[in-house]
Amino acid sequence: MDPVIIVGAGPVGLTLALALARQEVPVVVLDEGPGKDEPRPARTVVLSEDTLALLDRLTGVTLDQHGLRWTGWRSMRRKQVTSEVAFTEAGPDAPLHIAQHVLTHALRAAVAARPLVRVAVDSRLDAIEQERSGVSARTRGPHGTWWRGSHLVGCDGTRSTVRKLQDIRFPGRTAVERHAVATLRTELPWEGQALLHRTPPWRQSGPSAAEVTARPLPDGVWRLDWLLPPGRDLVTPEDLVARVRETLAGWTDGTTPAYDLLDTGVHTVHHRLARRWRAGRVFLAGDAAHLLGAFGTQGLDEGLRDADNLAWKLAAAWHHGPREALLDSYQAERRAVVAARLRAADQVLPVLRGGGGLRQIMPGTARGHDALLADGHLGRGALGAPGSYAGSPLAPRHLEAEIPVGTPPGAAVTDVRVTAEDGSFVRLRDRLGRGALLVVLIAPGTGVWDRKHWMSAGVMPRLAAAVTALPYAAELLVAESYPGAPAHSVLLVRPDGHLVTALSGVRPADLYAAAEAAVGGAVREGREEREEAEAGSWAR
Template sequence: MDPVIIVGAGPVGLTLALALARQDVPSVVLDEGPGTDEPRAARTVVLREDTAALVTRLTGVPLTERGLRWAGWRSLRRKQVMGEIEFDDEEPGPLHIAQHVLTGTLRAALADEPLTRLVVDSRLDTIEQERSGVTAHTRGPDGTWWRGSYLVGCDGPRSTVRKLQDIRFPGRTAVERHAVAALRVELPRPDWALLHRLPPWRASGPFAGEVTARPLPDGVWRLDWLLPAGKDLITPELLVARVRETLAGWTGGTTPPYELLDTGVHTVHHRLARRWRVGRVFLAGDAAHLLGALGTQGLDEGLRDADNLAWKLAPAWHQGPREALLDSYQTERRAVVAARLRAADQALPVLRGGGGLRTYVPGSARGHDTLLTDGHLGRGQLGAPGMYADSPLAPGPLDAEVPVGTPPGAQVSDVRVTAEDGSFVRLRDRLGRGALLAVLIAPGTGVWDRKHWVTAGIMPRLAAAVTALPHPAELLVAEAYPGAPAHTVLLVRPDGHLVTALGGVRPADLYTAAAAALGGAAEEETEAAAGAGSGAR
């Protein structure tokens, strides 16, 4: 079987290659650049808990060693504190990391992965599809033809893959612009992020009244000033003046010593590709969507694209095409990103003084601040990870289904579980291996050695039912899960989204849910599973 061709060696393409390798799927990553990344201190990304955990799981490198997890979030309006949030183990803060550091971490992991191959100086110019695979041609010093089973365009906003497939990319240009500076300086609360609206020292000129300060390791900060609509030229002199003015305002009137590391202007576009799949060709990341206004982070969604697509390509690569499963990638991911774009576009006129839609927020400054905080911290409609409640992979009504703290289609909570070898791990650590997860909620098991309860009670029946599923699955045990009574069985997809929660061991319902999560198992597989399930009762 030919490898998966991945076009683009940014964070999304590299993440997809590693995610496929963890499921024994080979890939070739075509990089039109030289294979190195220019260090840019002002080009950073904010990762939510789930996406930071995804990268850590794939690379084996805790990202907290490369970036900074915020200890808190503070928002001000003029001189008034509008809100403060202190993060803890129950609610970890977002992780802020320089993009070249993130990409370098992924590249290093890829270099040690025998199932992946990174090819530099290779620019795509042709894609040809047929029923059995994809052929792509690249030009460059070693221009050649590449043969693949599938091809995924992770090649950014100007995606060649998208253009070659004639996919429209409608949306809005320059939704927001920000002047950006990275500097090393001592500020109050060195590991707290800050949003300051209408600061009292605001001067006239081509800057609007909003600045965000986000800390990085080693005393480095990224500062973003919202620019008003238009194309005012931001000169280095103007930006340095605003740096000095802002720092003085935050530290009592005198500009503290600082080292300016990098500057730039960041322009936010909102666009969404009409299609994310054409036969054996897929789009992911910025090639499929652009978003980022009001604090939302586009890379977060790009990494979720890679996680979603990888586990669906893996069974298609190993066992043959599963069209319903592959089609669900576009259905699930496009709907989630479209909802976030709609939420941002509805909120923008209210928050930026454009009038209209006043009922979206009652007009209070505190309500505006809450919306912006949601976007920056990954909450609410502007920032929370999407749910796949209306997914075509969702099973129909099940007799044994019970409600728990996680709705079907949402990401599961990262509880401590006991693995099959008796070790205690986090639930998130078991994701991304291509297997379904069956999690039994069994209070008290954490204080006993596994050998004492693995053959007791309902465990043998559940183990037999999980073994008989029409897809590899791992059985885990948790002492507790939010909202779940004892003996609840959770069925979790390889990307961490809940398929269903069942009250007790119900093999038939478990098989039905597993088959639905895979896009519908072949008829003979379902019949075989049902037969095995009846013996497990």
């Protein structure tokens, strides 16, 4: 069968390629460039707990070795510290700050070790043609040719050629925010801590902005971002140096410390959302599908979640034939989540940037502006937290045995220790992304007994038989505990780590119905329906 074609070799495209290869799907990545990434210290990304776990799982390396986890977060207004967050082993998970070219290098190295992934460099997309049985892509360049695939995914960024060739509109707002950026090596008073400083006291006497952010990187390197006023005023090198010197002096009692300026730039944030994320056998992901990033929110996080969501659905279609409802759910789930993030940013924008009363926009809340901004930077709240697929078309309906647990249906599961089928202890997240549903039995006490003693006792034989009968590949796991889950409850988890449902005890009928819904329903098309499904929905 033909491979999946991925257009674009940025972090999202390479992540999707690795996720598909992990599920035994061959991939061709069309890379417009030469296969190398120019080091740009001013281009960095902040990874949340879930996306970092995804990348660690796919690359086989610990990205902590290449980036820096913040030890804390500090918000300041003028000279006063308004809030602090300390990241400890017992506290919230620290974000990881890493240079984008370092991340891309790690992804390229992992791709090179995957025989199922082929990267075609200097291959610029020129045309796309869809047929009933697949899709063809024409590239130009030194090795221009036609490529044949089962599906094609555009991960080719803001100016996506795939999106333009499919005539998909990309409405939104231009230049929502502009930031002057400088990456430098120096010593600051908050080693390892990120800082958001609003209305710094020195800003009246120089070019510094009303808001500046400092985020640490490894080896004493910091990325500084100054929020620029609306407009398109040119930021000159002299202006950037003046900002650097004045800001560093303001943070170190009036004397500018020694620093080594590594890179500078201007970062412009746009907010856009593609009208469609699927056109038959063609899909969009990452910046090709959406742009966001105001208030510190990380657009790459959402692009990586696109790849995680789409990979297992494409793998199911590649291995088991067309499941149109499953493929359609990619747009339904991911577009809704990103749209909610954009709506939240639009709602807060007049408050944080244009003045006005917070209660007019968000009645009943006592949270300040700084707390809202911190949420965006730290991946929390409406501005930053991972989305939930509660309204997904894949959500099961009317399950008699469904019970509430600490994770709502549709949300990402908590990473707990589980016992695998071979008796080994692993983390739940380690079992994700293999293409199988996960069935997790909550059984206190099993961790202290050898597997051979409890696999044939209690509810296990009945549950094992129910898992074997499911309409989709599934793996049975056992956990000592799970937040909010009573003993002998059963969790059904999607391959991308989102909870389908939690059931009270072993209920084979409900488990089967939930699994069937999670994979897009039963495939019972007749001959005409099957031919229509194979043709895809590109004509609609």
